[in-house]
Amino acid sequence: MPVMDRLKAISGSAAIVGVAESDRFGRTPDRGPMELHAEAGRNALADAGIDKSEVDGVFTSGGYSTYDIAEYMGIAPHFTDSTSVGGSSFVIHIAHAMAAIEAGYCEVALITYGQTGRSDRARGALNLYGVTPGLPNAQYEAPFGIIGPPIAYSMAANRYMHQYGEDRTREAMANVAVSTRKWANMNEKAHFYDTPMTFDEYHDSRWISWPFHLLDCCLVTDGGAAVVITSAERAKSTRKGGVAILGAAEGHDHAILHQMPDLTRTWGRNTGPQALEMAGVTHSDLDMAMIYDSFTYTVLVTLESLGFCGPGESPDFVANQRTAPGGDFALNTNGGGLSYAHPGSYGIFTVLEAVRQLRGETGERQLDDCKLAMAHGTGGLLSSTGTVVLGRE
Amino acid sequence: MADGYNKPIPIPQPESDYYWEGAKAGELRLRHCDDCNQAYFYPRNICPECGNNNTSWIVASGKAKVHTFAIVHRPPHPGFMDDLPYVPAIVELEEGPRMATQLINVTPEPEAISIDMQVKVVFESITDEISLPKFEPA
Numbered sequence A: 001m002p003v004m005d006r007l008k009a010i011s012g013s014a015a016i017v018g019v020a021e022s023d024r025f026g027r028t029p030d031r032g033p034m035e036l037h038a039e040a041g042r043n044a045l046a047d048a049g050i051d052k053s054e055v056d057g058v059f060t061s062g063g064y065s066t067y068d069i070a071e072y073m074g075i076a077p078h079f080t081d082s083t084s085v086g087g088s089s090f091v092i093h094i095a096h097a098m099a100a101i102e103a104g105y106c107e108v109a110l111i112t113y114g115q116t117g118r119s120d121r122a123r124g125a126l127n128l129y130g131v132t133p134g135l136p137n138a139q140y141e142a143p144f145g146i147i148g149p150p151i152a153y154s155m156a157a158n159r160y161m162h163q164y165g166e167d168r169t170r171e172a173m174a175n176v177a178v179s180t181r182k183w184a185n186m187n188e189k190a191h192f193y194d195t196p197m198t199f200d201e202y203h204d205s206r207w208i209s210w211p212f213h214l215l216d217c218c219l220v221t222d223g224g225a226a227v228v229i230t231s232a233e234r235a236k237s238t239r240k241g242g243v244a245i246l247g248a249a250e251g252h253d254h255a256i257l258h259q260m261p262d263l264t265r266t267w268g269r270n271t272g273p274q275a276l277e278m279a280g281v282t283h284s285d286l287d288m289a290m291i292y293d294s295f296t297y298t299v300l301v302t303l304e305s306l307g308f309c310g311p312g313e314s315p316d317f318v319a320n321q322r323t324a325p326g327g328d329f330a331l332n333t334n335g336g337g338l339s340y341a342h343p344g345s346y347g348i349f350t351v352l353e354a355v356r357q358l359r360g361e362t363g364e365r366q367l368d369d370c371k372l373a374m375a376h377g378t379g380g381l382l383s384s385t386g387t388v389v390l391g392r393e
Numbered sequence B: 001m002a003d004g005y006n007k008p009i010p011i012p013q014p015e016s017d018y019y020w021e022g023a024k025a026g027e028l029r030l031r032h033c034d035d036c037n038q039a040y041f042y043p044r045n046i047c048p049e050c051g052n053n054n055t056s057w058i059v060a061s062g063k064a065k066v067h068t069f070a071i072v073h074r075p076p077h078p079g080f081m082d083d084l085p086y087v088p089a090i091v092e093l094e095e096g097p098r099m100a101t102q103l104i105n106v107t108p109e110p111e112a113i114s115i116d117m118q119v120k121v122v123f124e125s126i127t128d129e130i131s132l133p134k135f136e137p138a
């Protein structure tokens, strides 16, 4: 088990000092993923005011190892971490970076991400089926047509509906879809910036995998993102100062869907409480939460798992557009994977938005007096989670 | 191979060849830990509970209840195009473990299928070596 005394001792010892997307974002048919990694990495370093030559720790995931990305960017790091557990990986990298910096393995950590899920479809470059013969999925799920996240997550959502009520779950899924779109309508980088969504449009959208409508599912876009982390001490001399990493936790309890112990609880049940305790804060202290919304259901199950509400209570928690702009729980203020961007592994974008809200850089959608934020990634088939608590004085 | 079968086909591995031989012979074989005295899925030589190798095989009754399901309207793979809508499911076997499968001989509509409904295994031959354990209403 994590040793809380030691985690508390390093709470706040490192800070996020740079965040950025790639310049090309949304649809990039003429750009490959590595360029998006590198472009975002360059932008995040510029945001921090740190030269590339000072990067000595490199972190990545999503089809590339660190040596692929570091070679492309002309970086030779002393610390390397290609931890790859789906879309939560880039949130998990934050804990690893903090630990590495605290231990002395590196001083400036660069986490990069880039995928072209949208354009890969057009150019046939994507392994859409995710079937690797030697992995259990290839024998025990894929032959039955259980391939890819929409089907797996919809099966989990149906179990939730069975346990907690279909109609109220449906209404909650609609609330999440619509409220998230309202945030996207305030983010000019969002795929659906110019496109509102009504409840009728949600309910009328076509079935992908019942109980999921099209509008329960995240986007498929192109894009990159990067995060720069250094010690709290060194963060003081960076261009914008640091956003403190106060709590960080990670883990997983299965890989393939039918091995999930409880389809209505994710590993967030551990990472939420651990990250908060490490930070020395509680849920009610948070000014906002960024929760990986691969699907509307992912938000519901994650809110409960993280402890924002009890099992079966998330439909009440998100009722009446409570998580929309102006509501009293600020959730996924960038427009989320549902309406802002989702190139394949979205987790890093939860961190970008939390940092920007804490810095006061989000313009029209800026929250008042935002001091404490949670960012949470989920990876695989509700398999892995990473949670961070970030704060600014 | 059934003509035109273009869905993913399991490739038996060292720990699963006996499982797939069983399916071809019309038996749903489960791994059983003789130390924990319980069955588990999917087949592994090493018990995921206690970590021991004191494991054997049992033949499952084939009786199960639906743990969850979905109704797929957009194919995740070209091979499933002609099957739409189809019903992937997780079932809970009488012996305890859960496994992923597909429900057949059901109307692919939410009203026609219910979680906890009783189902039984049927084996669908897809190649000379492989039959898939699917489930239908008991």
Ligand SMILES: [Zn+2]
Pocket (backbone or CB within 6 Å): B033, B034, B035, B036, B037, B047, B048, B049, B050, B051, B052
């Ligand atoms: Zn055992």
